[in-house]
Amino acid sequence: MSQQRHGSTPGEADGVPAFPDLPEATIARLPEYLRALHHLAEAGAETVSSEGLAAAAGVNSAKLRKDLSHLGSYGTRGVGYDVALLVDQIEYILGLDENRAVCLVGVGNLGHALAGYAGFASRGFRVVALFDADRKKVGEVINGLSVRHIDDLAQVAAEESIAIGVIATPPASAQVVADGLVAAGVTSILNFAPCVLSVPPNVDVRKVDLAIELQILSFHEHRKASLTALPGGVVDGAGDQEAVGS
Structure with a gap:
């Protein structure tokens, strides 16, 4: 069975919906598949077998085939998966074709490193604003962006249509920052502060604790x-x- 493009609707392309309801474990693995596919594409590969992609992503091939079947991707017998098409499908499901606007709050050592990371742009994200509560840091330019005061968060979030907020503050400040992000209409938060955040049910939080x-x-x-x-x-x-x- 051949792969299908992500533009299908219910009843088309064997009934695979345009936006499938994916298990959380599958969602967590899709970025690994995408990373592996990008490496394959950069190496000039046009197709890849399930075994080859599974090995590159560090999972077993049966799990990979099941995950990709949720997207309506079954590969072609004897050929495998079309690399470019599968990249398109996964990027669509992950919403990476939207070029989402991201803001970063907290420009200490970790914040500096995150603000200077070039990989965001190549993976579908635009860091559009940097914030800090320390007025001594306001105006500092990091990777082409001038640090704004946290009091400007709501205004900038509206102007830039910020979709995702990254918190890189000390833990004592993280909840206040999260409250500010939620009040500004941001509904997805990546939290690097070592603490648990309290947010409304419609807000998704991912925690990164090294x-x-x-x-x-x-x-x-x-x-x-x-x-x-x-x-x-x-x-x-x-x-x-x-x-x-x-």
Whole structure:
């Protein structure tokens, strides 16, 4: 069965809706597939097998095929997936064809790094405004943008149609910033502050906590060390215990 374009409507193209209701786990994997597809396209690949794409994205091929079937993408037997078409489909589902406007609040060390990251533009996002509560930072130019005072948030959000707000403030300030973003009509927030935000049900929040990720890796290090300490136990490359000489 061949792949279908994202413009289909219910009843067309085997009944696949233009915007499918995707499982959260599938949504979380789509950016990994897109990243892998971009690398393949840059290398000159026009098609890719499910096994090849799965390996590039770090998932198993059965899971990948199931995920892509939700988009109405089944590939072509003996050929695989059309790379350019699949990029278009995933970018459409992720809303990356909208070139969404993003603002960043908090221009400390982390905020500086995020504001200077060139990868946003190449993946469908425009950082249109930087904000900080410290008036000493107002007027500083970072990656071509002048830092505005947080008091200007509502005005700028309306002028620039800001869709996503990124919080890179200390945790004590994050909730106040989130409240300001919500009041300004921003309904999607990426939170780098190590705290839990309280937001209305219509606001989506994604939390990025580097300390938590390190703690999870620490668990795996602890686990591997514990397994290797067991009599006759070694840990293979996948982290599974195997008996010596088995």
